[in-house]
Amino acid sequence: MSTLLRVDQGVVDREGRSPDRRDAASGRVDSAAEWRRPLTGCVLGLLLFETVTGFAIYLTSFSEFNQFSVLGHSFLGVLMLGPVAWYVGQHWWSRYRGNFSHYQLLGYMSAACLLVLFVSGIVLAWQAGFGRRIGLGWDLAHVIAGFVFAGAMAAHLLTLVLRRVQQPAWRTMLRRARASCLLQTALWGGAPTALCALLAVHYAPPRFQEAFPTGYSFKYGEDRPFAPSLARKDVSDIEAQLKGRIERALGIEASRVILTSFKPDATEHVGLVTAAQKLYGELPLSDEQKGELDAALEEARTAFRVHGAIDPRRLAGSEGCGRCHTQIADEWGPSAHRYASMDFVFQKVQENMAAELAPEATRYCAGCHDPIALFSGAKNVGNQTLSVEGAHEGVSCLVCHSIVQTDVRGNADYTVKTDDRYVYEFSRGKAAQWLSDFLIRAYPGHHVAAYSRPLYKTAEACGACHKQFVDAEVNDFGWVQGQNQYDSWRKSRWHREGDSAGTISCRECHMPLVDSTDPAAGDGDDPNRHTADDKHRSHRFLGANQFVPRYHQLPGADKHCELTVQWLRGEHPVPEIAHKWTQGPVVRLSLVVPPAVRAGEPVNIQTIVTNNKAGHDFPTGPLDMIEGWVEVTVTDAAGRVVFASSRADERGYLMNPQIVFKAELMDRLGELIGRHELWRLVGARFKRALFPGVTDTSTFTFNCPGMAPPTAAPVLQTAQTHSFAAPPGPAGDELKVTAVVWYCKFSAPFLDRLFGEQARQRSEVTDIARAEAVIKVNYEQQASAQSAP
Secondary structure, eight states: OOOEEEETTEEEETTSOOOOSBOTTTOOBOHHHHHHOHHHHHHHHHHHHHHHHHHHHHHSOOOHHHHHHHHHHHHHHHHTHHHHHHHHHHHHHHHTTSOOOHHHHHHHHHHHHHHHHHHHHHHHHHHHHHSSSOOHHHHHHHHHHHHHHHHHHHHHHHHHHHSOOOOHHHHHHHHHHHHHHHHHHHHHHHHHHHHHHHHHHHOOOOOOOOSOOTTOOOTTOTTOTTTTSOOEEOOHHHHHHHHHHHHHHHOHHHHHHHHTTOSOBTTTTBOHHHHHHHHHHTSOOOHHHHHHHHHHHHHHHHHHHHHSSOOGGGTOOHHHHHTTSHHHHHHHTTSTTTTTTTOHHHHHHHHHHHHHTOGGGGHHHHHHHOHHHHHHTOSSTTOTTOOOTTGGGOSOHHHHTTEEEEOTTOSSOEEEOOOOOOTTTTOOSHHHHHHHHHHHHHSOHHHHHHHOOGGGGSHHHHHTTSEEEEOHHHHSSOOEEEEEHHHHHHTSTTOOTTOTTTOOOHHHHHSOEEEOOSTTOOOTTSTTOOTTSOEEEOSSOOOSOOSHHHHTTOTTHHHHHHHHHHHHTTOSOOGGGTTTSOOSOSEEEEEEOOSEEETTSEEEEEEEEEEOSOSSOBSOSOTTTOEEEEEEEEEOTTSOEEEEOOEEOTTSOEESOSSEEOEEEEOTTSOEEOSOOGGGOOEEEEEOOBOTTOEEEEEEEEEOOSSOOTTOOOOOOOSSEEEEOOOSSOOSSEEEEEEEEEEESSOHHHHHHHHOGGGOOOOOEEEEEEEEEEEEEEOHHHHHHHHOO
């Protein structure tokens, strides 16, 4: 056997060859052989890939390459568990018997971090693939362990590489072995990286249609393609280009005059291009400057036509959201937002508006009711349906969660911005959808940033649609205020300016917290919540309409309608605001009656109706459709009706209504607008509603039953004080008074005017509140009068 030289921890012969990885007698390891091992290069390469892609995913922006890196990082991370564990075990067995040193300390630190990385990585991969979301704690552990591992492993390898070696032969062998290891590491780490890059380059995302349909009518201007609705697409890129052209044409100083006032004016119905044109038209400019600005404005108009629409696929597809957010999707399914566009009443009103004005005019309603069709350019001449595929989702998940700005002018004054989507998100195959959902859960940063904004926690987000006015562009007359829930709330007792803790906002009432298994559970920015409360805000948006969900047979309609009735009656608790909200039904009803009366005398009954809980007027919404009323009934001890106020007949029409909450709108000729023709609206000839906290009192008068002439018969009147001559004859010694507040979303007269009496469309009627009282009757005085000569 040749003579051996021991150098450092390596063993070589005099010719520079390494006979074995370990000298059995000394226990020393052949380091060169360790570097040359294929398993070493394989493990280091895979670890390099995991480290690089991990840093890229965490530190760089959302991209297709990063998404494929997430897939590779996750799947390869699971597959490499076996080789890495085998290598680490062998490496430790070879090294652990040496003197403890900083090399070993760094090695043990790296191994401990690897253990945390593999355990947390497998848990995260399982949660992303089969759970509802990844755990914050596991994710944090994975990230921290990754940074520590990268530092410890780099130091471990660097100290080994820089370690001094005295013998030239051994230095040469180690240099060659490390070069071999470096090459293997590069191949094993570079191959999956290259594959991710190749997949990203060859991935073909869906091509979206951003141009308006051929022949689209820009009746209100190219820069206001969705008018008369105030809804708009984010066009900051077009605005930036136009500003740049203006600066180049006028210079920095001169362009400030225009750019400081460079914004659309919704009040004056002026768009971006028109505003710029008006401003520069008032400046003393040379012909060359005017020509340059005209060209810039025409370029902007062209950009609006070519890139101003939104492909409906980018706002529809709520069923995809429901794959993860199942509980929220089930709540949204029968909600008013869900059926906003498919509502048969809306469809009929839209049909009438298109016929009497023009199809373009229906854009006024579409911003709130039919946004997907609006932004796609479907509200146009030549499109008989005025709709597009996907528009039946109404106010879809992505419509609300793509809004980036709102204004409380109303009429859908909001801005929509569509973000980049995950790879395969639009694919229909189950495997592709699974991969897309996996990415959203494993790489959620972009998803959360794109669809969860502080704006959605404000009343102003609701106010963009829950406030309405009609202006000359619609009614050819001028500005008229329509329904207005936002300002009603803002001026009510439930809003305290600057006191968020004392304020009750829209979502706290209409989106109460519910127990949740949804990925959206928990919210640290909500003063009533924390990140681990296992609750989310209900997306039922409970209000007062239990007719349309049943009419359209929406999934979950019966439960939704049952909850709506409970909501109106105050039987649906909202614990998180119970300490600052009132108890009882939405509208409180009480009676004031005399404790006792004499037979034959007039009796006065007072009804007191109070807007008890609503943060806006009651009723609210389109009051020309809605009907609410108070019904009073008095019966004697035998159950005979001795007095009855207004009530619905067999057709659903109110007989001699007395306390009715509704509005009667009129046109410029003073004629009734009976089919919600808001394009003719100039005012209201009658309106009765209750501002938050306000009380409405009425008095009813009738004669107490006695020995009155038998010709007396029930008589109903409509004055504020109402009289009723009761039937004759005593029948007991007390009268029972019952009062009921009834609510109907669509009144019978309205439905008959809109669809015709033959259609027999009728909305459900709900008794919101009840009150009862008993009046004692004294017949003695009347009996004495009858017996006197």
